[in-house]
Amino acid sequence: MAQEQQQRRRPPERRSNGNAQRPQGQRANARRNGAPARHARPEQRRPRSKAPLAIAMILFFVLVTAGCIFFITKCQSDQSSANKTEAVEQTASSQESETASNTGKTADDAPSTDDTDKKKEKAASWELTLVNKTHPIPDDWEVELVEVADEKYVDARIADQFMQMIEDCRAAGYDDVFVNQAYRSHETQQEIWDQFLDEYLAEGYSEEEAEALTGESVAIPGTSEHELGLAADICSINFDEEYNGPIQTWLRENGHKYGFIQRYPEGKEDVTGTKNENWHFRYVGVEAATEMYESGQVLEEYLGEVDSAAKTATTSAKTDE
Numbered sequence: 634m635a636q637e638q639q640q641r642r643r644p645p646e647r648r649s650n651g652n653a654q655r656p657q658g659q660r661a662n663a664r665r666n667g668a669p670a671r672h673a674r675p676e677q678r679r680p681r682s683k684a685p686l687a688i689a690m691i692l693f694f695v696l697v698t699a700g701c702i703f704f705i706t707k708c709q710s711d712q713s714s715a716n717k718t719e720a721v722e723q724t725a726s727s728q729e730s731e732t733a734s735n736t737g738k739t740a741d742d743a744p745s746t747d748d749t750d751k752k753k754e755k756a757a758s759w760e761l762t763l764v765n766k767t768h769p770i771p772d773d774w775e776v777e778l779v780e781v782a783d784e785k786y787v788d789a790r791i792a793d794q795f796m797q798m799i800e801d802c803r804a805a806g807y808d809d810v811f812v813n814q815a816y817r818s819h820e821t822q823q824e825i826w827d828q829f830l831d832e833y834l835a836e837g838y839s840e841e842e843a844e845a846l847t848g849e850s851v852a853i854p855g856t857s858e859h860e861l862g863l864a865a866d867i868c869s870i871n872f873d874e875e876y877n878g879p880i881q882t883w884l885r886e887n888g889h890k891y892g893f894i895q896r897y898p899e900g901k902e903d904v905t906g907t908k909n910e911n912w913h914f915r916y917v918g919v920e921a922a923t924e925m926y927e928s929g930q931v932l933e934e935y936l937g938e939v940d941s942a943a944k945t946a947t948t949s950a951k952t953d954e
């Protein structure tokens with residue numbers, strides 16, 4: 634009675650849906666693949682004697698036993714081999730990670746080869762030539778000059794950018810911008826040095842004192858960036874605001890676009906070895922100038938050439954180096 638009710642309640646589509654057909658299809662496929670049908674009739678047996686059967690059974694038992702022994706032995710061997718391989722891999726892996734961690738330490742503790750190469754490359758480029766109290770001008774330094782203002786010359790390689798900077802400064806509203814000093818020959822630098830020295834000697838200072846005082850104001854010949862032809866002192870033609878006015882502010886903020894930096898900023902005297910000079914701008918190339926402008930580094934810091942011997946700065950000097 635209950636079965637009849639269940640059959641009546643069963644929806645008619647359940648009996649003829651796709652699922653119900655599938656097992657038949659599987660059986661059909663199995664037959665096509667050569668597998669025996671589940672209910673295939675076994676072949677008719679022939680009568681056999683019992684002795685061959687016993688031998689066959691013994692052989693079968695021996696083979697199965699031998700097979701089992703072989704299988705177990707092989708498994709143990711494989712496992713041992715796998716363990717060894719794993720151990721080797723672990724050792725290699727731990728060595729690799731140790732090496733990696735050592736490499737990491739090296740990278741943290743010392744500059745990488747890339748950094749060192751980059752610094753060497755920078756220091757070797759002409760526009761980043763470092764000249765200060767401890768880095769005299771290279772003996773083989775040669776300069777081809779171009780006049781950029783009335784009897785003012787700079788290295789021909791920077792002339793276009795220099796003139797563009799002055800022109801844009803003027804266009805920004807500073808039509809009183811003036812190039813006060815640019816390239817100086819070694820002889821001129823020597824003359825300036827001698828002139829200061831003589832004045833101090835005339836004032837009664839000893840030679841040693843006079844030299845020390847001159848050194849506060851004038852770069853020792855051979856150590857002035859003006860001799861490179863890559864630096865200029867830029868101010869207003871109105872000398873009332875010569876040294877620290879809106880022109881220097883504009884140049885400080887915009888000079889890097891033309892490859893120039895304010896070379897001796899305030900607060901960096903211990904690094905540059907030179908007093909603060911708002912008017913002295915030095916060409917280093919657009920890339921380096923931009924990086925230094927953004928980082929606040931001076932050239933010594935940028936090149937990694939901070940030198941304690943350069944710490945001879947003073948703020949009491951009279952004029953430009």
Ligand SMILES: [Zn+2]
Nearest residue numbers: 865866913953
């Ligand atoms: Zn200068």
